[in-house]
Amino acid sequence: MATKAVNPETRRSKLERKERAILDAARAVFVEHGFDGARVSEIARRAQIGEGTIYSYYESKAELMLAVLQQFWDGLTREAEAVMASVAADGFFDRLRALAQYHLNILILNADFINLSFALRRNNSEVSVSRDHLRQYVAVFDRLFLRGQDRGELRQDAVLWQARDIFYGSLEYSGRSIEMTLDSDHKVREQAPVVEQMVALFRSHYGVIDKADAKDSSMFDQLAQKLDQLSDKFDALSERLS
Amino acid sequence: MATKAVNPETRRSKLERKERAILDAARAVFVEHGFDGARVSEIARRAQIGEGTIYSYYESKAELMLAVLQQFWDGLTREAEAVMASVAADGFFDRLRALAQYHLNILILNADFINLSFALRRNNSEVSVSRDHLRQYVAVFDRLFLRGQDRGELRQDAVLWQARDIFYGSLEYSGRSIEMTLDSDHKVREQAPVVEQMVALFRSHYGVIDKADAKDSSMFDQLAQKLDQLSDKFDALSERLS
DNA sequence: GGATATACCGAGTGCTATTCAATTAGCCTT
DNA sequence: AAGGCTAATTGAATAGCACTCGGTATATCC
Numbered sequence: 001m002a003t004k005a006v007n008p009e010t011r012r013s014k015l016e017r018k019e020r021a022i023l024d025a026a027r028a029v030f031v032e033h034g035f036d037g038a039r040v041s042e043i044a045r046r047a048q049i050g051e052g053t054i055y056s057y058y059e060s061k062a063e064l065m066l067a068v069l070q071q072f073w074d075g076l077t078r079e080a081e082a083v084m085a086s087v088a089a090d091g092f093f094d095r096l097r098a099l100a101q102y103h104l105n106i107l108i109l110n111a112d113f114i115n116l117s118f119a120l121r122r123n124n125s126e127v128s129v130s131r132d133h134l135r136q137y138v139a140v141f142d143r144l145f146l147r148g149q150d151r152g153e154l155r156q157d158a159v160l161w162q163a164r165d166i167f168y169g170s171l172e173y174s175g176r177s178i179e180m181t182l183d184s185d186h187k188v189r190e191q192a193p194v195v196e197q198m199v200a201l202f203r204s205h206y207g208v209i210d211k212a213d214a215k216d217s218s219m220f221d222q223l224a225q226k227l228d229q230l231s232d233k234f235d236a237l238s239e240r241l242s
Numbered sequence: 243m244a245t246k247a248v249n250p251e252t253r254r255s256k257l258e259r260k261e262r263a264i265l266d267a268a269r270a271v272f273v274e275h276g277f278d279g280a281r282v283s284e285i286a287r288r289a290q291i292g293e294g295t296i297y298s299y300y301e302s303k304a305e306l307m308l309a310v311l312q313q314f315w316d317g318l319t320r321e322a323e324a325v326m327a328s329v330a331a332d333g334f335f336d337r338l339r340a341l342a343q344y345h346l347n348i349l350i351l352n353a354d355f356i357n358l359s360f361a362l363r364r365n366n367s368e369v370s371v372s373r374d375h376l377r378q379y380v381a382v383f384d385r386l387f388l389r390g391q392d393r394g395e396l397r398q399d400a401v402l403w404q405a406r407d408i409f410y411g412s413l414e415y416s417g418r419s420i421e422m423t424l425d426s427d428h429k430v431r432e433q434a435p436v437v438e439q440m441v442a443l444f445r446s447h448y449g450v451i452d453k454a455d456a457k458d459s460s461m462f463d464q465l466a467q468k469l470d471q472l473s474d475k476f477d478a479l480s481e482r483l484s
Numbered sequence: 485g486g487a488t489a490t491a492c493c494g495a496g497t498g499c500t501a502t503t504c505a506a507t508t509a510g511c512c513t514t
Numbered sequence: 515a516a517g518g519c520t521a522a523t524t525g526a527a528t529a530g531c532a533c534t535c536g537g538t539a540t541a542t543c544c
Contacts, residue, residue, distance in 0.1 A: 014510085015522085036278070040501060050524040052503080061501065118418070119361035131422060161419075162439045166408060169415030174407045176360070180373060197404045205447050227468040234472065238479050256541095257491085282532060292493040294534075303532065 092148035107175030334390035349417030
């Protein structure tokens with residue numbers, strides 16, 4: 001009956017299309033209802049396949065969730081890299097600010113999702129997969145930090161793992177506080193101080209100390225000089241106008 | 243048939259005893275199997291009551307879990323206070339070290355439990371209860387920090403919420419890293435550097451600045467003065483133009 | 485000691501993830 | 515193009531769980 005002329009899908013392409021459909025549907029349903037609240041039947045319906053079919057792609061609901069989470073973390077990694085690349089200035093602290101902003105925002109928007117990444121660990125033996133994807137994500141920070149050290153913007157004796165723990169840990173905690181405390185209208189507004197404080201902390205704790213006080217004072221002198229010049233220009237302008 | 247002479251339990255005491263039995267059994271089973279893995283029937287069996295009886299004490303499995311978590315966090319708060327009180331020296335940094343050590347250890351030992359505190363939030367509307375108990379726990383840190391400021395050990399311009407986020411956030415993240423990376427033999431060993439780095443961070447970032455920096459401030463004063471002058475000129479000009 | 489209220493029980497209910505025997509669809513050989 | 519073969523798909527059946535409810539035991543009151 002069916003004409004083969006309409007370029008029927010190959011076996012492979014069909015599988016890939018269905019897998020994507022399942023993953024997309026699953027993600028939507030998980031986000032909407034959480035893990036326990038999500039019905040496998042609803043995922044199947046949205047992906048337009050039979051309920052049993054899901055189980056020929058994934059062992060269980062938990063493993064399906066894991067696949068969704070992998071996709072999620074991979075996306076974050078890619079986006080985080082993109083955000084960093086899009087910062088005009090290539091200094092460490094500007095990029096750190098951009099990364100912190102991005103990360104905090106993600107944390108607040110996907111809080112439940114991220115919690116599930118860790119909460120799911122107990123049920124399933126396939127932990128390592130999720131762990132690797134998480135590692136890839138934090139590696140974005142690691143690269144930034146090491147580059148900052150190479151460029152001489154950060155102290156050589158700074159401890160990477162501590163910096164990483166502070167960065168991601170504090171942001172996660174802050175994100176949870178913001179998410180728990182405020183209504184959705186205020187969420188965006190309250191993010192700025194968190195990010196700024198984080199950058200300030202990194203600047204003061206991991207930023208290079210200027211070689212000597214001499215340099216410090218010379219920098220102050222430079223600023224003072226610039227201000228004086230500005231003041232002079234101002235006077236000139238002022239005079240000309242009168 | 244039953245003799246009343248054997249000092250039968252009063253109605254109230256019996257209820258309390260059963261409630262405790264349920265809570266203890268539930269805690270054990272939840273720790274052992276996680277939330278989803280825990281069978282209500284097993285909790286009932288261990289508490290030596292009928293399965294249905296549990297539901298005359300708690301609305302649902304989730305609410306029972308919540309009660310267990312409350313007990314858990316209350317215990318932590320009490321123990322944390324005790325740990326702080328037991329430190330011989332009453333200086334801020336020694337107490338901070340003790341609190342960090344205690345907290346990190348708890349995090350590693352009860353990782354799943356703590357994850358559940360946050361993961362459970364979605365399912366149940368009775369969130370606020372858990373939130374209050376959590377607040378009480380972090381208040382231990384807040385009191386310590388404020389006292390440190392009062393005693394002049396910490397900078398007056400330090401931001402409490404940021405310090406809190408860094409303290410609990412970093413430790414939580416570190417704890418998870420330790421828990422995920424290492425086998426149980428190494429867990430204890432790797433805690434020390436985390437705690438020490440945390441204390442060092444607080445010392446350098448929030449500790450009072452040595453008087454020697456007077457020079458710095460005088461330079462700042464100079465700059466500020468120049469800016470003020472410039473600002474005045476600006477105002478004057480501005481006024482003249484209008 | 486009987487009436488009444490309260491606590492307790494566990495067999496049933498309803499809902500869901502998961503399985504599996506039957507069916508369909510793509511692919512390959514001739 | 516037909517037929518056979520394999521892999522993919524299906525949804526009705528299964529199994530396991532949280533939770534309910536009618537009935538029973540137990541304490542309290544008069």
